[in-house]
Amino acid sequence: MRAVRARGGALASAPTALLRVYLAAVFLSAFVPALNPARVSALIDKNASLFTCAVSYSAIANNFVRAVERGWITRGALVAAYVGALIAMLAVAGAAAAFCMSMGNNKLRRLCALCSAAAGLAGLAGAGVLLAASRAFAAVPDPARIEPLSPVGIPTYFAAFALLPLLAAAAWFSLPRPAKGEKCALAPSRRLFLMLLPFLVLVTLFSYLPLWGWRVSFFDYRPGFDLTKDNFVGLAWFRYLFDNPATRARIGAVLRNTFAMSGIGIATSWLPMVFAIFLSEMRSRRAKRWIQTVTTVPNFISWVLVYSVAFAIFSTEGFLNWALGGLGLIESGANWLMSGSNIWLKMWAWGTWKGLGWGAIIYIAAISGIDPQLYEAATVDGAGRFARMWHVTVPGLLSTYFVLLLLGISNILSNGMDQYLVFSNPANKSSIEVLDLYVYNLGLASGSGGNIPLATLIGMLKSIVSVTLLLGANRASKLLRGESIV
Amino acid sequence: MFAALNGLFFTLFALLCAFPFYYLFINTISNNELVASGLVNLYPRGIHFENYLKLLNVRDIATSALVTAGRTVLGTALMVAASAFVGYLVSQKAMLARKTVYRYIIVTMYFNAGLIPWYLNMSMLGLTNNFWGYVIPAIVQPFNIILVKTYIESIPSELEESAFMDGAGYFTVFRKIIFPLCKPILATIAVFGAVGHWNSFIDSLILMSRAPQLHTLQHKLYIYLNTTNDLGKLMESGGTITSDMVNSVLNTRVVRLSVSVITVIPILLVYPFMQRYFQKGLMLGAVKG
Numbered sequence: 002m003r004a005v006r007a008r009g010g011a012l013a014s015a016p017t018a019l020l021r022v023y024l025a026a027v028f029l030s031a032f033v034p035a036l037n038p039a040r041v042s043a044l045i046d047k048n049a050s051l052f053t054c055a056v057s058y059s060a061i062a063n064n065f066v067r068a069v070e071r072g073w074i075t076r077g078a079l080v081a082a083y084v085g086a087l088i089a090m091l092a093v094a095g096a097a098a099a100f101c102m103s104m105g106n107n108k109l110r111r112l113c114a115l116c117s118a119a120a121g122l123a124g125l126a127g128a129g130v131l132l133a134a135s136r137a138f139a140a141v142p143d144p145a146r147i148e149p150l151s152p153v154g155i156p157t158y159f160a161a162f163a164l165l166p167l168l169a170a171a172a173w174f175s176l177p178r179p180a181k182g183e184k185c186a187l188a189p190s191r192r193l194f195l196m197l198l199p200f201l202v203l204v205t206l207f208s209y210l211p212l213w214g215w216r217v218s219f220f221d222y223r224p225g226f227d228l229t230k231d232n233f234v235g236l237a238w239f240r241y242l243f244d245n246p247a248t249r250a251r252i253g254a255v256l257r258n259t260f261a262m263s264g265i266g267i268a269t270s271w272l273p274m275v276f277a278i279f280l281s282e283m284r285s286r287r288a289k290r291w292i293q294t295v296t297t298v299p300n301f302i303s304w305v306l307v308y309s310v311a312f313a314i315f316s317t318e319g320f321l322n323w324a325l326g327g328l329g330l331i332e333s334g335a336n337w338l339m340s341g342s343n344i345w346l347k348m349w350a351w352g353t354w355k356g357l358g359w360g361a362i363i364y365i366a367a368i369s370g371i372d373p374q375l376y377e378a379a380t381v382d383g384a385g386r387f388a389r390m391w392h393v394t395v396p397g398l399l400s401t402y403f404v405l406l407l408l409g410i411s412n413i414l415s416n417g418m419d420q421y422l423v424f425s426n427p428a429n430k431s432s433i434e435v436l437d438l439y440v441y442n443l444g445l446a447s448g449s450g451g452n453i454p455l456a457t458l459i460g461m462l463k464s465i466v467s468v469t470l471l472l473g474a475n476r477a478s479k480l481l482r483g484e485s486i487v
Numbered sequence: 488m489f490a491a492l493n494g495l496f497f498t499l500f501a502l503l504c505a506f507p508f509y510y511l512f513i514n515t516i517s518n519n520e521l522v523a524s525g526l527v528n529l530y531p532r533g534i535h536f537e538n539y540l541k542l543l544n545v546r547d548i549a550t551s552a553l554v555t556a557g558r559t560v561l562g563t564a565l566m567v568a569a570s571a572f573v574g575y576l577v578s579q580k581a582m583l584a585r586k587t588v589y590r591y592i593i594v595t596m597y598f599n600a601g602l603i604p605w606y607l608n609m610s611m612l613g614l615t616n617n618f619w620g621y622v623i624p625a626i627v628q629p630f631n632i633i634l635v636k637t638y639i640e641s642i643p644s645e646l647e648e649s650a651f652m653d654g655a656g657y658f659t660v661f662r663k664i665i666f667p668l669c670k671p672i673l674a675t676i677a678v679f680g681a682v683g684h685w686n687s688f689i690d691s692l693i694l695m696s697r698a699p700q701l702h703t704l705q706h707k708l709y710i711y712l713n714t715t716n717d718l719g720k721l722m723e724s725g726g727t728i729t730s731d732m733v734n735s736v737l738n739t740r741v742v743r744l745s746v747s748v749i750t751v752i753p754i755l756l757v758y759p760f761m762q763r764y765f766q767k768g769l770m771l772g773a774v775k776g
Contacts, residue, residue: 200627204627294758296501299504301754312712324528419688
């Protein structure tokens with residue numbers, strides 16, 4: 002006991018530790034749609050969690066506009082469902098607060114036990130209101146109209162919130178009575194951790210939780226249906242990917258486009274370096290700054306705007322037709338964007354137009370870091386301009402180039418989809434579709450007709466390969482340069 | 488000889504980068520009929536500025552501009568505040584499990600679940616067809632957190648320590664000492680964040696399919712570029728039509744070009760002032776290692 006006190010209550014008693022884990026679980030459960038106790042009708046979005054229903058009334062009431070107008074359900078029942086969700090969510094928030102308190106000293110932990118008990122009781126009340134709402138839904142004269150459900154979340158939350166006060170009591174009696182004058186306190190290390198916690202939750206929600214979506218690729222999933230044992234198909238989509246000739250052919254074409262465009266990019270990845278070397282040879286500083294400013298602007302406009310620029314210049318009424326017509330090179334204008342030829346090179350050209358000036362900046366900075374004495378020494382040794390470029394500047398930039406090259410190689414599958422989406426049209430579709438665009442076209446572009454599981458599977462394989470490539474590039478960099486790049 | 492060729496090449500490339508913007512602009516202030524038949528190419532002809540006044544009256548575009556500006560301001564402010572605060576917290580050696588949580592945040596830069604799981608997740612969280620879907624997911628940016636953390640670690644720790652001695656809490660130290668000192672790096676990430684928000688298009692396309700009132704300007708422009716409708720008519724009927732507007736010709740090409748200019752102008756206007764921050768950001772990214 003003495004040891005525990007001495008460390009400011011850093012060691013938790015077993016019941017407190019149990020309570021803490023339990024509180025975290027209660028908090029997280031509010032974000033799981035399958036456990037949403039407020040889904041008292043099949044008309045409520047099955048993707049909505051308790052949290053969603055509690056923060057917006059419309060998540061519950063959205064699809065009931067007509068039902069309320071026709072008197073199939075009373076507005077009161079909807080409001081009851083919302084109020085129940087709100088109370089349950091407040092209880093969950095109380096559990097989250099209690100979780101934070103459980104990190105503190107003895108006194109704060111006793112407060113945590115009290116808070117947990119209160120949250121449990123409030124949660125029971127919320128679950129009660131939801132149960133009443135669920136009964137009201139089931140009791141309407143024409144239930145088929147509003148498709149009432151008895152969500153599994155209601156009994157689950159009843160049980161969960163009923164258990165909370167019991168655990169809280171156990172924790173309370175396991176904690177020693179606080180000494181007179183003891184104040185609530187939280188060790189600095191924990192205070193810092195708790196301040197960071199909301200951001201960790203955000204990272205979890207938006208970066209880790211999506212990984213849970215990978216399970217879709219093991220189901221025969223259609224939007225609007227549940228993932229159940231009935232539509233679990235195991236590795237069927239993997240087999241489909243390799244066995245279905247049409248899919249195989251399309252993926253072959255997609256991979257060819259992806260590797261071709263990434264390959265052209267990698268093969269010309271030295272361009273920004275050369276751009277920087279020659280730009281730094283210009284004498285006038287003013288001119289240098291101007292050129293740098295103007296050539297980096299395209300990097301900061303979106304691909305939609307690049308497409309709009311392309312449209313303005315290369316369409317039938319555009320600048321190019323006017324210029325060529327004026328020179329007598331063509332008879333009548335054509336819409337150059339509709340042509341499907343040389344798409345790989347055209348896409349590379351747009352990428353270069355947009356990115357060359359920006360890509361050069363990093364090399365310009367590296368050049369200014371090269372020791373001027375090296376140039377002087379080279380000049381003394383009789384090196385001309387090009388010899389100095391080749392023997393002094395280029396070696397000085399190679400390590401930067403190497404890192405960027407490795408990163409480029411590890412990104413070989415990720416061309417992004419913006420550029421290819423905006424430039425795609427029926428004429429060039431077969432040669433512009435890269436992996437990222439294919440996943441979009443396959444899964445989302447055709448609305449509800451998309452093949453979500455197959456698109457998920459391809460995206461999953463792509464992610465795994467990309468991470469492997471990145472780790473490989475990192476390993477290569479460590480071996481060759483003794484430094485890691487990530 | 489070399490200098491001349493070199494200068495010529497760079498002048499030409501700079502022209503290649505600048506001319507399209509000039510071309511867009513002169514086409515939006517010239518006589519609309521000439522523009523429609525592609526007769527405005529090197530200099531404006533029949534200058535007028537009605538197109539812009541008219542576009543601002545179109546509710547569709549005004550709403551998009553407002554949504555885009557809103558997400559840019561709000562999204563950037565929250566992202567910068569969060570990056571500063573998180574960067575500060577993870578630089579505190581006293582934190583519980585500091586290394587683990589830092590890695591937990593940073594490692595998310597190197598993997599992603601893919602487009603479809605991202606979409607399903609956003610829909611599960613209720614962030615589809617919802618303005619917050621633009622803002623909340625972009626609050627925590629691991630890369631910016633690295634930048635801020637590195638910057639804070641370069642600040643002499645005596646400043647913080649003396650404040651702690653005087654009894655200041657973590658939050659006070661952050662607000663009174665760290666935040667003001669971090670302003671240069673925060674300006675840099677703010678500029679990048681704002682450009683990213685202003686230019687974003689894919690999230691609007693995928694997440695807001697059932698909420699046209701939440702489409703960003705870039706998305707609207709994409710729609711206009713792909714529609715074969717007579718946009719001039721669309722605009723005239725969507726806006727408030729006064730008699731003199733009916734007389735003027737607002738055609739598809741003019742509408743596309745004008746919306747493009749509206750979309751690009753904020754970037755072109757702030758760019759010269761922000762250039763130094765852009766470049767600094769790139770350098771920091773490079774030395775981060």
